[in-house]
Amino acid sequence: MSEIGNFFWFILGGGFMGLAWWLSGFLAIITIYGIPWAKSCFVIGYFSFLPFGKEAINRKLLTEQDDIGTGSLGxxxxLIWLIFAGIWLALGHVMFAAVCFISILxxxxxxxxxxxxxxxxxxIGQTIVAKEVAVAARNRHAQTKLSK
Structure with a gap:
């Protein structure tokens, strides 16, 4: 079922926004300073091409450990990402969402x-995993919280 969703998604803006993510990644690499963000752009760009069946989840929730991206540096x-690229990519997704909300389908x-x-x-601090992995991580996290 996710293959059908991904096919229609690609047509309804996913392909365009995936390219926008990849363009942001290329621009980040060119600036040298943006290299730390470039890999995320390419990973999320691929996720933007085919999102159904996958989910973005916080790495701390998944691994139950802090890392450089889930702390204060993240x-x-x-914040830096938001100023230079995040707001523009988010705006593109919101515009495509508005178009998609016109019809029930x-x-x-x-x-x-x-x-x-x-x-x-x-x-930053997010990772893309299969939906089943995300559900399992949330359940494990909830069980840990309840046991405390």
Whole structure:
């Protein structure tokens, strides 16, 4: 079922926004200073091409450990990202979401665009995994919280 969703998604803005993510990645590499953000651009760009069946999740939630992207440096990196590229990518996803929300059949695609718009605002500290892995990580995290 996710293959059919990904096919229609690609047509309804996913292909264009995936290219926009990759363009941001190339621009980040060219500036030299943006290299730390470039890999994320390419990973999220691929996710933007084919999002159904996958999900973005916080790495701390997944691994239950802090790393450089989930701490204060990650927050600073997200702020820099937001100023230079995040707002523009998020705006693109919001515009495609508005178009998708025009029809009832487009609503799931509009929702996915809004999820990607949120990811575009703060991608550092996030990772892309299969939906099943994300659900398992959330359940494990909830069990850990309940046991404390």
């Amino acid at each position: 927050k600073a990196g997200n 487009g609503i799931p695609f509009g929702i996915q665009h809004l999820k990607l718009a949120g990811l575009a605002l703060a991608p």
